[in-house]
Amino acid sequence: MKNICKIFSIVLLFLTSTKINAQLDTLNYLKQFEANKAQYVNKPFSFLLGQMTKIQPKTVWFVPVTSKKNVTKESIFNFCNIDYSFHNAITLRITWQEEIPRSQTKYYEQKNNFYFTTEERVFYGSKIVKDIMVYR
Numbered sequence: 650m651k652n653i654c655k656i657f658s659i660v661l662l663f664l665t666s667t668k669i670n671a672q673l674d675t676l677n678y679l680k681q682f683e684a685n686k687a688q689y690v691n692k693p694f695s696f697l698l699g700q701m702t703k704i705q706p707k708t709v710w711f712v713p714v715t716s717k718k719n720v721t722k723e724s725i726f727n728f729c730n731i732d733y734s735f736h737n738a739i740t741l742r743i744t745w746q747e748e749i750p751r752s753q754t755k756y757y758e759q760k761n762n763f764y765f766t767t768e769e770r771v772f773y774g775s776k777i778v779k780d781i782m783v784y785r
Contacts, residue, residue: 675728676739678703679783686781694743695774697781704728706741706765709773711754720748724773726765739785746777 682689682697689697698705706726714722726741757769 675704676783676785679728679739679741682741683781683783689778689781691746692778693774694776694778695770697778698770698774708763709757709765709769710763711751711758712742717748719751721745721751721754722748724754737785740783742782742784743778744780744782746779749776 682700689700706728707730708727710725710727711721712723712725714720723742723744726743727738728741729738753772757772761768
């Protein structure tokens with residue numbers, strides 16, 4: 650019984666450290682885009698997505714604007730499953746050059762349950778990036 654507990658502890662420790670390293674790799678990879686944001690600002694979001702060859706967003710969420718509830722000025726793209734989207738998730742926050750009508754972003758949220766699908770890729774792909782921020 651003691652051996653089983655030891656083996657279980659070792660496996661759990663290995664899995665936890667692997668997940669932490671994967672998150673750090675993702676964060677470091679995305680931080681490169683933030684550091685080089687001059688290459689992506691004033692260009693379509695599709696250009697930025699095209700440069701992300703190692704990982705793509707899994708979910709997309711609008712950022713509410715308190716003074717203007719009918720527009721989306723910023724969106725956050727998470728790189729984890731939807732279940733972990735608000736648990737210290739690695740996030741790419743994009744500020745858009747022009748505000749997007751909230752009705753449009755809400756349509757995709759309701760249709761695809763916040764998942765970043767091919768439809769969202771096409772929809773957001775033509776939007777112009779004003780700023781990029783990466784955080785966890």
